[in-house]
Amino acid sequence: MAATARHDVYQAIADPTRRQILKQLAEKDASIKEIADTYSQSRTAIVKHLQVLQEAQLVRDRKEGRAKIYSLQPAQLMEVKEWVSFFEQYWDNKLGNLKNLVEEE
Amino acid sequence: MAATARHDVYQAIADPTRRQILKQLAEKDASIKEIADTYSQSRTAIVKHLQVLQEAQLVRDRKEGRAKIYSLQPAQLMEVKEWVSFFEQYWDNKLGNLKNLVEEE
DNA sequence: TATATATGAAACCAAAAGGTGTTATAAAAG
DNA sequence: CTTTTATAACACCTTTTGGTTTCATATATA
Numbered sequence: 520m521a522a523t524a525r526h527d528v529y530q531a532i533a534d535p536t537r538r539q540i541l542k543q544l545a546e547k548d549a550s551i552k553e554i555a556d557t558y559s560q561s562r563t564a565i566v567k568h569l570q571v572l573q574e575a576q577l578v579r580d581r582k583e584g585r586a587k588i589y590s591l592q593p594a595q596l597m598e599v600k601e602w603v604s605f606f607e608q609y610w611d612n613k614l615g616n617l618k619n620l621v622e623e624e
Numbered sequence: 625m626a627a628t629a630r631h632d633v634y635q636a637i638a639d640p641t642r643r644q645i646l647k648q649l650a651e652k653d654a655s656i657k658e659i660a661d662t663y664s665q666s667r668t669a670i671v672k673h674l675q676v677l678q679e680a681q682l683v684r685d686r687k688e689g690r691a692k693i694y695s696l697q698p699a700q701l702m703e704v705k706e707w708v709s710f711f712e713q714y715w716d717n718k719l720g721n722l723k724n725l726v727e728e729e
Numbered sequence: 730t731a732t733a734t735a736t737g738a739a740a741c742c743a744a745a746a747g748g749t750g751t752t753a754t755a756a757a758a759g
Numbered sequence: 760c761t762t763t764t765a766t767a768a769c770a771c772c773t774t775t776t777g778g779t780t781t782c783a784t785a786t787a788t789a
Contacts, residue, residue: 529639545710550765552766561750563748600708604705605650606650610698610699656735667736668780
């Protein structure tokens with residue numbers, strides 16, 4: 520979770536807490552406090568998760584007074600979508616083959 | 625990479641080597657040796673990656689003589705596809721807003 | 730049978746991940 | 760001005776990751 524290392528989108532979504540944070544931000548922008556209050560983990564831990572998400576460009580932040588507000592920036596998820604899409608032909612074929620098999624009987 | 629821990633599909637695809645292995649297996653089933661020869665890493669390292677992929681049910685293996693042949697089992701990737709799909713509405717909205725903005729000018 | 734080949738398994742390691750708690754600082758409120 | 764609130768910055772800890780090397784075993788093949 521080191522902030523120095525470069526995290527890509529795949530690493531960012533590997534953690535369930537981070538996936539939950541993304542869902543939360545999809546509904547509504549939120550401050551660090553608001554996000555941290557949602558989880559049993561410490562605020563520090565949440566901040567680190569947010570840093571990982573930001574390195575992966577899945578969120579961005581803005582300052583509002585003393586609060587830091589995070590918002591969702593989902594564009595990078597397209598990379599994941601496209602990567603997964605490549606494999607669709609294989610599971611589609613699987614289903615297709617199964618369908619043929621069933622129809623032959 | 626411990627074989628004891630339970631890895632889910634998100635963790636499995638977080639590593640670039642594992643993603644590459646999946647692409648390789650999509651083209652053609654392969655033995656441990658065949659897979660390991662593709663990478664600069666040691667065979668042992670590749671075996672561990674394969675174990676992670678297997679825990680996530682993204683590959684399965686069969687024995688053929690002294691060789692262990694791995695093949696792709698992509699169904700679990702549907703979970704990822706669906707998770708990502710949820711966020712499509714947000715990046716679509718972004719594009720929609722951008723489109724409106726352009727049309728107003 | 731002797732040898733080469735493919736895998737299994739163990740011990741070990743450095744670094745990163747994921748988390749904690751403490752202390753400091755900036756901004757808003759009383 | 761004092762107090763509260765929200766965040767920042769450290770230092771620290773444990774477990775997991777991703778990798779290594781070494782040795783053993785099972786299976787083909789000359």
